[in-house]
Amino acid sequence: MTMREASRKHGKKGQVEVHFNWIFVLIIGAVILVFFLMVIAKQKTVSNQRLAADVLSNMELILTGQGVSVGREDIVNIPEIPFKFTCDDYGMMEMTKRTGNAIIFAPDAIESEQLITWTQSWDIPFKISNVLYLTSPDIRYHLIYDTSDPEATQFALELNESLPERMDKVMTTDPATIQYENTDKVRLVYIFFEGTPALPPSFVGLNDKVVSALAIQKNEEDVYNGGALLAFYKKQGNALAPDALPAGGAVFASLGKAPVFGAVFADNAEMYDCTMRKAVKRLKYVAMIYTQRANSLLAAAVPRCATYYSAASFTQYALFDPDEIAGNVISPTVTDLFAIGQALKNLNINTIRASCTTLY
Amino acid sequence: MHDTILTMNQKAQMQMAETIAILLVFFVIIGLSLTYYGAFQAGSIREAQREQFEKEAIRIALVVSHLPEVACSDDNQITENCFDKLKVQSLSTLAAQGGNEEAFLFYQSEFRDSKVVIQQIFPDVEEFVIYDNAPAEFTEMIPTFIPMTIRDPTKHLQFQNTLGLLTVEVYR
Helix, strand or coil: CCHHHHHHHHHHHHHHHHHHHHHHHHHHHHHHHHHHHHHHHHHHHHHHHHHHHHHHHHHHHHHHHHHCCCCCEEEEECCCCCEEECCCEEEECCEEEECCCCEEECCCEECCCEEEEEEEEEECCCEEEEEEEEECCCEEEEEECCCCCHHHHHHHHHHHHHCCCCCEEEEECCHHHCCCCCCCEEEEEEECCCCCCCCCHHHCCCCCCCEEEEEEEECCCCCCEEEEEEEEEEEECCEEEECCCCCCCCEEEEECHHHHHHHHHCCCHHHHHHHHHHHHHHHHHHHHHHHHHHHHHHHHCCHHHHHHHHHCCCHHHHCCCHHHHCCCCCCHHHHHHHHHHHHHHHHHHHHHHCCCCCCC | CHHHHHHHHHHHHHHHHHHHHHHHHHHHHHHHHHHHHHHHHHHHHHHHHHHHHHHHHHHHHHHHHCCCCCEEEECCEEEEEEEEHHHHHHHHHHCCCCCCHHHHHHHHHHHCCEEEEEEEEECCCEEEEEEECCCCCCCCEEEEEEEEEEECCCCCHHHCEEEEEEEEEEEC
């Protein structure tokens, strides 16, 4: 090998070596970069999940705290991550928490920095449970009524007065004039309207999930206590259609003030139906407890009081089937429920008058 | 010339070995850091779980202390921190394991793995277990004690109220 040949060969080898070094550095650099990118991505997911878990764990305590104090209305600051609700649980991202037996009425999703919480008691006539309502200031509620109907006007005014102050609620007389004002969701509450309510023209182009409606149809005098039907509607294209349950039916009997308020907050029939079933289940157990209590009071009562304890008909509540109450139009069961309630109320007043221990 | 080429080859090999050694050290450092970070994370997860468990214990105690099923009421007006003895007796039969299975499951979804005991401590001593789902084996238990009034409506007004203690034990 001549000096020239050796030098050329050596030059080529040097070039290959330099190239190889660069390729090697590039590959290793890429591997390291990908590794760190993966660690960062994983870390981001983990930290989001941890945030969601922290928020949910605090929310559980907050909601429990809110749920025990009747009449309380509060604003809770939350991160603006979609907060999803079903009848059995609520959650953020992949994390969920069970609601247990808590009776919570809420829209199926809230994406806001603020959560409005409100608590009421469900009494028929004795206390069954506290009911917790959740919404956000980014959901607008239109209470639609006909001014020519004095009963509807009065009910709308009462409902507006009763619902939380900080809720975005608007009294409306003509649904055709309602304008969409970029709120996250819109809930239309038609008061004492007959037939399928019409969708306001300004909502036609909106996503179907943004708009939902409730029609409170009056049947009898006492609207809250069995005297009305609560019909759920959902937006379907350019009209409102009944929000039917998988088993059929989208109309419920009004079972007291708290459930009627619940129908305003729950934006779909399934959520309302499932929550009411839980509530009716609790009603059964509370009634069983009151039945035994009345029997114990009867056993220890003086004759003056015994009459009231023996007449107390809590047992009939315990025999109610949740299926007959929720998910049904006004049935004899619902009428019975309020008739028994009225009888118990009278008995309770009589126990007070007779200086006996009250029934409830 | 041949010697020069050989020396250069050796140099290149040494450079290569050096690079690989640096990479090895780098990955060892990364590995050690990840192991340390993993251990640290495991510790913080355990801490978060413990915090979660404590919150769960508070939640259950809060729910039990405001349970409408056992609260004292007079014309539907609820008295805070007071349990009606007759209602407590009823609930202890209703929610007991082996009693009404449906009712037990209903309360289990609320009280989970816990034991709820109401004791009347003065003037008479009496105990009611209103819910018992304590697991046979557990790693930790948080007890919460809340003093309560126990009211017996069958007694004369003057002797109706007694001193009681609500004990909620939450297990995991």
